Amino acid sequence: MLFKLNRQVLVMAVSASVLLATGCGGVKTTSTGGEGDYPTGNIQMSVGASPGGSTDLITRAIAEGVGKELGVSVPVVNKPGANGALNAKELQAAKPDGYKIAVQNASLFTITPLAVSANEVVKLDDFDLLGGISQDDYVLIAPVGSGYKTIADLKKAGKNIKYGTTGVGTGAQLASALTFKQAGIPATDVPFDGGAPALTALLGSQVDVATIQVGDSIEQIKAKKVVPLAVFSGERIKFLPDVPTAKEQGYDVVVSQYRFLTAPKGTPDNVKTKLADAAKKTYATDAYKKFNDAHCLTPIEVSPDEVRKILDGYATKYKGQLEQFGISLAAKK
Amino acid sequence: MGGFVDGFGVVLEPANLLYCLIGVVIGMLIGVLPGLGPAATIAILLPITYGVEPVSAIIMLAGIFYGAQYGGTITSVLLRLPGEASSVVTVFDGHALAKQGRAGTALGIAAIGSFIGGTVSIIGLTLLAPVVASVALDFGPPEYAALSLFGVLLVATVGNGSRLKAVIAAGFGLLLATVGRDTFTGASRFTFDSLNLADGIDFVPIAMGLFGLGEILYNLEERHHKVQAPAAVANVWPSRADLRQARGAIGRGSVIGFVLGVLPGGGATLSSLVAYAVEKRRAKEPERFGRGAVEGVAAPETANNAAATSSFIPLLTLGIPANATMALMFGALLIQGIAPGPQLVTEHPDLFWGVINSMYLGNILLLIMSIPLVGVFVKILKVRPAVLAPITVLITLLGVYTVANQVFDMFLVIVFGVLGYLMKKFGFEPGPLVLAFVLGSVMETAVRQSLLIFGGNPMGFFTRPISGTVLVALIIVLTLPAVRVLVRRRKERELV
Incomplete structure (x- = not known):
């Protein structure tokens, strides 16, 4: 009898915890949908290059500041490949909830397309921009x-x-x-x-x-x-x-090489604002300024629209200049 | 030399001793895990170093780097999983020894060789760093082209089976090296429109698949033919006879490793290969190699550790990071307000000598740690294959994933695992394939850069002193056997 009761209690406890777990999951899904309490979990920053390069170091410097600012962990994940195109395509396919963001290089959008085959080309319009970072x-x-x-x-x-x-x-x-x-x-x-x-x-x-x-x-x-x-x-x-x-x-x-912060297309506005603000606060810290100086980086902490204007301008200019002077970056193809 | 003595003062501060210990322990641990390399580890630890004294930070990071070289041997010998290109050669005899129950001998010799190689290299670094650095600058693309060609030709001789099959495997390795974006024209080669292949195939999935997974699959089949008992683990420590046998190999390996390690890029891999080939060539019975020759473990392990140490020379004397790990240390120093450049020795002698002298100590710490650990790690082989094999597969897949955080690489390792199984079944060795793959990409880049520099004239290779000498030596070595055969034939004809 006692044994039976125990079993009942156990079954109840198990089902209760299962309910609780699924219930929690439900709550979390709505909260990651872009409501006011963002962020509730870790924000992953991916890098389209190996550890040790400029983009990697910049990402790590920003990740540290943003993490402190938003009170969550910001792990950095390296996904090297195809000059950053591999990482860009992954980010493009990620859920636009503000939990996956990345620092990206202007050259991937303005110069690399002039040299590589069409399937490796990534478009700027496929991302939401959060703002400019620096000029290298x-x-x-x-x-x-x-x-x-x-x-x-x-x-x-x-x-x-x-x-x-x-x-x-x-x-x-x-x-x-x-x-x-x-x-x-x-x-x-x-x-x-x-x-x-x-x-x-x-x-x-x-x-x-x-x-x-x-x-x-x-x-x-x-x-x-x-x-x-x-x-x-x-x-x-x-x-x-x-x-x-x-x-x-x-x-x-x-x-020049420009770097800017990007999120998947369709990220809610309030999430974007929070991320951009956290980044701005990071840029204002002494530690980050010291980092920029040590790596000879000039801050270009401008608005998303500004970034788009700069990049579009250069993309058009480079293309025109290459045609004008008859230069092919992909020589002897 | 005043700086040198002061450097010891820096190292012997209790805090720095502790950081050195932490560094080598972490290094050894991540070295044991295939895939997770020192570069990724240092990247993660970078923020921790911001709050630490510059000297302490670099002492710790350097410890991780050379500590990983010690750890890498363990999986190569015990599980046939070379985590780095520079420990591929160790697998040949190291794993053969492990199968004979002499894993302890292999690991022991490797630890001693690593210690001596590392220490000799630090002495070289202490005395010769500036001289060596300027010589290294004379190594341009043409010299790399000649050296890597030499390496590719050596590859065919390291195997133990049929020479023809080794050449076929090496040829396939060279072909694999061409996969990915052409670094000169941007054209995609054999990528099948997959971005995952745009940068070519990484070394880790190939080596893990062909060596590790291939071996496991092969053993699965073998089990149906005969009952396989785990090898009895005999002596844990190398005998006096073993040490005597390895003495020459360790000495020569130290020098080869120090010299070739200074060259950025494939220096460490090339040095392990050259050291092995030299020992095999000198041996009275070269057929012992690949079947558990002690020198076959001692030579590459000594050389790759010596090379790891001398790869600090370009960073410390010229301010040029030779690999990803060095680039991270460069970054760590920059954050601390110290720019590694040609003036590092004069502007920050405490840092320069502190780091170098910490390596003497780190190597001693690693040797002391290795002695009891060898006994522990060797017990892994007592685990039944039915338990050990799935764990090994798991570690392999996990390790491969950590390289670029791509699931695609996990599929690659399975593909290469099946290939490794088929190769073993049909008597092909994976060694020549993997080594040719590593050296092939170095060679292609170097040859094409050279031709651009020479304006397309291949005679340029012969007009430069270093590349010319290497190439002429190669031609002599290659044609000598043919000439001998011709002479012998003519004599035979005369006799008839």
Whole structure:
């Protein structure tokens, strides 16, 4: 008898807990639907690159701040592949509830489509934008012994210039190709897999010049191991105040890497506002400002509309320039 | 040398000792788990380092990096799961020894070799870092092209079965290396319009599938033919005879590892392969290799640890991170307000020497930890295959997932598992395939970069001192046997 009763109690307890569990699940679903109490759980930030790169480090810096601001955990998950397209497609397919967001690179939308096959192209319109983050600039450098100090010096050299870049479909490749074409300098593009190998090749004088990110080369510049010939930003940057832009030297080349915060299309407005506010508060912290300076990043913490305008502008401009000068980033295809 | 002595003062501060210990323990643990590498671990731990002194932070992160090299051996030997390209070669003889019940010998030799290789390399780093760094800069794409060609040709000789089958497997490995986006034109190759294949195939699913899963599937079939008892675990520690046998291999492996490790990219893998090939070539009975030769474990394990240590040279002396892990340490230093560059030694001598000297200590800690752990890990082999195999499969799938957080890679590992099973069944070895795959992508990039630099003229390879020497040596080695055969034939004809 006692045994039987116990069993009944047990069954009741089990069914009650099952009900409770499903009940809880129900409550959670409505709350993640974008009501006022967002966020109730972890927000995952995915990165379309391996750990250690600029995009990864920026994501981690923002994740820490946003997590503190919203009082939830913000785990960072690396999903490298296809210059970030793989991660972008996954984010695009994710539920638009604000629990999956990502920092994305402008080059994926403005430059990479000029170099890769159609199925790898990702469109900006497939995402909700949360705001701009920062600008990462490129610098054209030469070994210190080469005697080159400006782009004009390269022209005077009167030979075929071999230039290293950070890879096919990157801003480094675009900026160099445009510069050499406009200057009428015969040049050969030697792509490397990122900034470090390109810098190594330059230091060993395997290539004549190289275009890489400022953050990757600033110490070499300070140590006078390499000479900066030009930066490719619109205006001079504060990390290299004495280095003239390509524009100042007479070439219409403005190429930078922009990064911005994105969410899947259809994310509720109040969720977007909360995320954008948390990001803004993060940008205002000293720790984050220090991070930007350490990596030579210039803040571009602008509104989503502004981001769209900048990106659309560059996408059109690059496409037109490539056609105008007859340059193909996907050479010898 | 004042900085060097002060560096020990830095390391021996109790807090730094503790961080060094934490680092090597974490490193060893993640090394044991295949897939989860030091780069991912350091990325997760990065925020913790913000609140710590720069020197302590880097001492800990460095400990994770070289500690992982120790741990990686364990799964290679016991479960045939090489987590890194640089421990593929260890599998050949390490797993063979484990099957003979001599896993303890293999792990013990590997620990001793790793310790000596690591320490020799740190001494090299202490004395020669700036010199070596400038030599490393002379290694451009043409030199990489020549070296990787040398590596690919060596691949065919490391196997134990038919030479023809090894060449076929290596050829297939080279073909697999071409999958993905062409890094020079952006064109997609063999990707079947799948974004998952756009960057090519990762090393981990291939190695885990062909070695780990393939072996398990093969053993399943074997069980129907004969009852397989778990190998009796004999001596846990290498005997004096084993040590004597491994002595030369450890010495040569240290030097090979130190030299090749300085080269960013495939340095560690190449050094383990070269060290193994050298030992096999020197051996009186080369047929012992692949069947449990002690030198076959000692050489690659010594070399890959030495290489791991010397891969710090480009970061510490030039400010160039040679791999993803180094890039993260670079980032960690930047956050601390220290920019690693050519001036690091003069501006922050305490950091430079503190980190280097912590490695002496870290290696000693790792050796001390390894001794009791070898005894523990070896017991894994006492577990019945019926229990061990499913756990191994689970660890494999989990590990592969952690590489890029993609389910696709888990399917890949299954595909390569079936391929590994079929290869073993038909007498092909996975080693040549995996190594050719790793070196193939290095070779393709280097050859094409070189040709761009030479303006399309292949003679450029021969006009540079280093690449020219390597290539001429290769041609001599390759043609010598053929010439010998011709000479012998002519003599025979004369006799007739």
